[in-house]
Amino acid sequence: MTNPIPPVSVVTRQREIREQYVLMLPERLAALAQAAGDARRLSSLAHGLIGSASTFGFTELADAARQLDQATRALVAGEEEAATRIDAALALALRLGEQVATSPVPDVSEEETSARAEEITVYVLEDDPVQARELVAQLRPYGYHAIAYADPDSFADAVRTCAPEAMLVDIICGPDTDAGSDIVFTLSAEGPVPPTIFLSGRDDFEARLSAVRAGGAGYLVKPVDPAVLAERLDQIIGRDSARPYRVLLVDDDALVAAEYATALGAAGMEVEVLADPVRAIGHIRRFLPDLLLLDNRMPGCSGLELAAVLRQQEGMLSLPILFLTADEDLTDKRLALDLGAEDLLRKPIKNAKLVEQVRARVRRARQLQAMMARDSLTGALNHAMVQEHLATEVARARREGEPLSFAMIDVDRFKRVNDEHGHAAGDRVLRSLSRLLRQRLRRSDIVGRYGGEEFAVILPRTNPQEAALILDNLRKAFHAVGFRGGDDKLFHVTFSAGVAGLTDTGDLASLNLSADAALYFAKRAGRDRVHVSGSISASA
Structure with a gap:
């Protein structure tokens, strides 16, 4: 499986793949030359060459292979003059x-690398040092790295040098009542600026209008509830706090598959590559992908045939499928759409475009799933889905001895x-x-809401x-989070937790009962602590 790839290794990895391709x-x-007397075999090899050569940027070779593929198909269809x-x-x-094989391998351009997973950095413009420190501390538990600046000039210099993912700007900074919105307006005149939320003690129309004119994506009146602020940041940067997108890539060309897997992995996705479509059902049940990326023409079983088989399987009717093909014929696209495919994408496809297509499909599929499987208030899995996942994990733990x-x-x-409050x-x-x-x-952990104020976690x-x-x-991080009620007073909240482990003789029911009993013990012991089933004391 290809896990999300550190950005520094992407170009290096893609160049290695191209070098392997040229070497092979x-x-x-040679295989192409040996198949000269077998039109069907020649067509299959030529089609593979179209996809691989175009993927790695060798367009002239891909065009020649396409001419060869079209000629062989014409001969198979009975056009004798196609032999010439x-x-x-x-x-x-x-x-x-x-x-191509005897020329230097071309460099990988930045355009060919995909979008990458990035650290969530936020710049804060706040001239009050106490409020600045509070903002930085309150955002840390939510996974945001906030950097505070006290004056507009140093803030602007930092944005110009290395732009953050988002900005929090106090409109009133120093003696100027509009210094914050003015500096953002100046930056926006120089070029695109990161999404910005304005913070202010003012709640008048003029202040809000200046924020809108400066391109603000949000406006919050002080004192700001940290939980509300974190939620707004999540929204404006499109942050997905769920597990990384999972993609199963089925392609018999190992190097083309490695190229696409590298691009998707660099964008923060988990990718599993499979060369043999016959093994796809087992891999899907084990890996649980969000999307299936299929090469349409593979020996032994085409992508369309594999999709038809998968649609016969219970639980795979709604699995999003994207096809990749070097064919120009639209017949396969109509067939793919009839099978419920998301789309049929033409090779070559730029890595950034592939990432964009995959992300869009997975995001939509997850949104639809969330409507059915998630609690509407918190976004966590509902009780039924937690139990379903727990049953799956119990079976997996038994099978793998984990x-x-x-x-x-x-x-x-x-x-x-x-x-x-x-x-x-x-x-x-x-x-x-x-x-x-x-x-x-962790990405492998599963979070659900049991109901009321009770949550469950599978580890x-x-x-x-x-x-x-x-x-x-x-528990300690949650205790550090501040909340504000209707009276604007800051307050803190704690939680208690009970933990149980799967025993050699235990089952789903006993695991639920043991965790519930451990939680009860933590509550009786004074709250704000974690208790392990079977242990004598609880940590607090």
């Missing part, structure tokens, strides 16, 4: 291929929060805890002691 090209050309065209196209492809932990979390004195504040507390869990836990390949340590760190 003579072998492909085959000889000419084959000779051209072999000559151009030899030139540890599995299950935790139940309950917000302490939540009724008091609602009574003293209002139900709107209580809702923000629940959303904040859900966001904190989903952002700070695969983790023993109870390790799980307790992870949750205890989250």
Whole structure:
């Protein structure tokens, strides 16, 4: 499996793949020459050469291979005069291929690299040092690295030098009542600026209008609730706190598949590559991809045939499928759409374009799934889905002999929060805890809301002691988060947690009961702590 790739290694990895392709090209050309008397075999090899050569930027070779593919298809269809065209196209492809194989490998341009996963950095313009420190500290538990600047000039210089992902700007900075909006307006006149949220003690129309004219994406009146601010930041930068997008790429050309996997991995996706379509069903059930990326023409089983087989499988009717093809014939596209495919993309496709297409499809699929599987208030999985995932993880842990932990979390004195600060504040507390869990836990962990103020966490390949340590760190981080109620007073909230591990003789029911009992113990022991089932004391 290809995990998200560090940005510094992307260009290096893509150049290595191209060097491998050029090194192996003579072998492909030899196979092409040997198939000269077999039109069907020649067509298959030529089609593969179209896709690979175009993917790696060798357009002249790809065009020659396309001419060869078209001529061989014409011969198979009964056009005898196509034999002459085959000889000419084959000779051209072999000559151009030899030139590629003996020439220096071209560099990978920045345009060919895909969008990359980035660190979430936020610049803050705030002349009050106390408020600046509070903002920086309050955003840290949500995974934002905030850097504060006290004056507009140093703030602007920093943006020009290295732009952040988002900006928080106090409109009133120093004696000038519009210094914040003015500096953002100046920056926007120089070029595109990051999404900006304006913060201000002013709530008048003129202040809001100046923020709009400066291109502000949001406006919050001080004092700012950290949970609301984090939620707005998530929205304006399009942050997805769920697990990385998972893509199963099925392509019999290993180097082309490696190129696409590198591009998608560089964009923060998890990619598994499969050369044999016959094994796809097992891989889908194990890997649980968000999207299937299929090469249309593969030996033994085409992409269209594989899609038809998958649509017969329970649970795979809604799996998004994108086809890749070097064919110009639109017949396959109509067939692909009939099978419920998202689209059929023509090779060559730029890496950035491929990433864009995959992201759009997965984002839409997850949104549809979320409507059915997630709690509308917090975005966490609902109770039924947690139990479904837990049953899957129990079976996997048994099969692979790996540890599995299950935790139940309950917000302490939540009724008091609602009574003293209002139900709107209580809702923000629940959303904040859900966001904190989903952002700070590992990608393999699963978070759900059981109902009310109770949450559940599944921690695969983790023993109870390790799980307790992870949750205890989250407990401390959550306690540091500040909230504001209807009276604008800052308050803090804690949670208690119970952790249970899957035993040799345990099952789904016993795991639920053990975690619930451990949570009850943590509550009785004084709250604001994590207790492990079967242990004597709880950590606080």
